[in-house]
Amino acid sequence: MTESSLRSAIIEELIKIAPDLDAADIDDDGLLHDDYDLDSMDSFNLASAIHQRLGINIPDSDFARLQSVGDLVRYLAQKA
Amino acid sequence: MSDFLMPSLGADMDSATLVEWLVKPGDSVKRGDVIAVVETAKGAIEIEVFESGVVDALLIEVETEIDVGTPLARIRGAQQSAEPPVSSPPMEAPSVASPVEAKAATEPEETEADQLIAPHPSPSSGERLRASPLARARSSQQQLDLEQMKGSGPAGAILARDLPADNQASEAVSRKAGKLGFDPGAMRKAIASAMARSKREIPHYYLQNRFDMSAAVTWLAEYNAGQEPAQRLILSALLLRATVLALQSYPEFNGFWQDEAFQPSTDIHLGMAINIRSLGLITPALRNLEQASLAEVMLKLQDVTKRARNGGLRSSEVGTATLTVTALGERGVDSVFGVIFPPQVAILGFGRMHREPVAVGDALAVRPIIQATLAADHRVSDGHRGALFLDRIGQLLNEPAKLAESSSIDKGAHHD
Known part of the structure; x- marks a missing residue:
């Protein structure tokens, strides 16, 4: 899977979790928690959606370190 | 025969707009069925009936604003006062009603949320198109054909968020709000009223x-x-x-x-x-x-x-x-x-x-x-x-x- 298809998959799942977010406002470097206001339930849902969609189980301890869409894309690109 | 009244939706909401009836006269309903959808400042809310019986008449037209306590429907064979309220169906019926439960005889009854995940009837041809008032208003402003839209709301109702983005709607907040069916102005007013009452009285x-x-x-x-x-x-x-x-x-x-x-x-x-x-x-x-x-x-x-x-x-x-x-x-x-x-x-x-x-x-x-x-x-x-x-x-x-x-x-x- 290419980085760009990983990115669009992540953004699609993010919008499902937080429909009040706008896809156009999301970029690689924005911080999920501080800039997009994701809370711990949103993060839980994102980890769960990534696991279901991409089959990649991100351990909780790793997930806590991944703070932006860019971080997630790079992490998943290594695992995929 | 009894009237089913518009239930209270909390201290900060006095009224809502009826978006859709999910039942028609002659339908059997049982406690906990979702029979209507209303749109409020806080988004679409599914209204559950708290008595069982047969719908005799629907008393309110779609797109009407209704106050809490307004009769919504007449239900035949309703047993709302004959049986003690059961607040948790999976468990045995409570032998001693708590003060709150006892009060429920005169108030809209609550039901277990988990049993309510019932499939909605899906819109079929010949039925009236399901759409929220906001979606109807926007679509006519933008001259869109609602028949062509796919609804994401309750029972497949078309909500404002299902409409394509309106180029003229520039302000970010109102765009987001519309997308979700929320009304930020009314929501602010509702919070203001409940919180002012709290600080005044408590x-x-x-x-x-x-x-x-x-x-x-x-x-x-x-x-x-x-x-x-x-x-x-x-x-x-x-x-x-x-x-x-x-x-x-x-x-x-x-x-x-x-x-x-x-x-x-x-x-x-x-x-x-x-x-x-x-x-x-x-x-x-x-x-x-x-x-x-x-x-x-x-x-x-x-x-x-x-x-x-x-x-x-x-x-x-x-x-x-x-x-x-x-x-x-x-x-x-x-x-x-x-x-x-x-x-x-x-x-x-x-x-x-x-x-x-x-x-x-x-x-x-x-x-x-x-x-x-x-x-x-x-x-x-x-x-x-x-x-x-x-x-x-x-x-x-x-x-x-x-x-x-x-x-x-x-x-x-x-x-x-």
Whole structure:
């Protein structure tokens, strides 16, 4: 899977979790928690959606370190 | 024969607009069926009927604004007063009705949320097109054909968010609000009215306590390490579970102030403050947590958060919480001193978890700390009991394995 298809998959799942977010406002470097206001339930849902969609189980301890869409894309690109 | 009245949707909502009937005259309905959808400042809400019978007549036209208490439908063979209210169908019928339950004979009855996940009839040809008033208004402004749209609302109703973006709608907030079916102006007004009433009528007192979360954090990390993402827990689930267990020993924080007296509730419906980005606040109830295990608390939290954001809450989840919990710590504040949502009598706040030096014995240690606060109604309880209640929650969080043990009532250490 290419980085760009990983990115669009992540953004699609993010919008499902937080429909009040706008896809156009999301970029690689924005911080999920501080800039997009994701809370711990949103993060839980994102980890769960990534696991279901991409089959990649991100351990909780790793997930806590991944703070932006860019971080997630790079992490998943290594695992995929 | 009886009239089914528009139920209360909480102290901050007096009216709503009927979007769609999901039943027609001649249909059989049973308690807990979703029979209509209304649109409110806080999004679309599904209205559940609280009696069983046959629909005789629908009394309100779609797109009418209806006040709480307005007759919506006439129901034949309704047995709303003959049978005692059962607030939790999966369990045996309560033998002694609590004051709150007893009152329910004259008030809209609540039903178990879990049994209501019934499939909606899907729109079929020949039926009236389902669409919210906002969606209808927008589509006619933009000269769009609603027939071509796919609805994402309850029963496939087309909501404003289903319409293509309007180039003329420039303001970001109104665009977001429209997308979700929320009305930020009305939501602000509703919050203003409930909170002003709270501060006018309720003599609040405030307490704060510092919880060492080491045990809870360690337990949670170990638990989650062995779970797939969908089975993991978040800290909020532990906080809610500890609150429920502590309430068993301190019932004076769970219930309503009504008719100049405290009406305790045996059911525990915790309201969870959920922020809708830049628009406002919703506090839907996680119902019957007294029967829920830790994993079930997590599932309910997940389910209700999702529906609150998407506008699919049910009438039994709105305005029925017996105690509210707010976890503003997610937004970085150390403490939150809440304003009680009437007619409730307390609100618990959990601040940001952060590492802090604390004295452990004679030495210093750095520990994960959460500041917990309680704002409570002084007409009902005193600071002494409030302090013990908070302390009990802290103790329970120190023994996280016990939180996971079972859903039964914990008789743990009492403090009297």
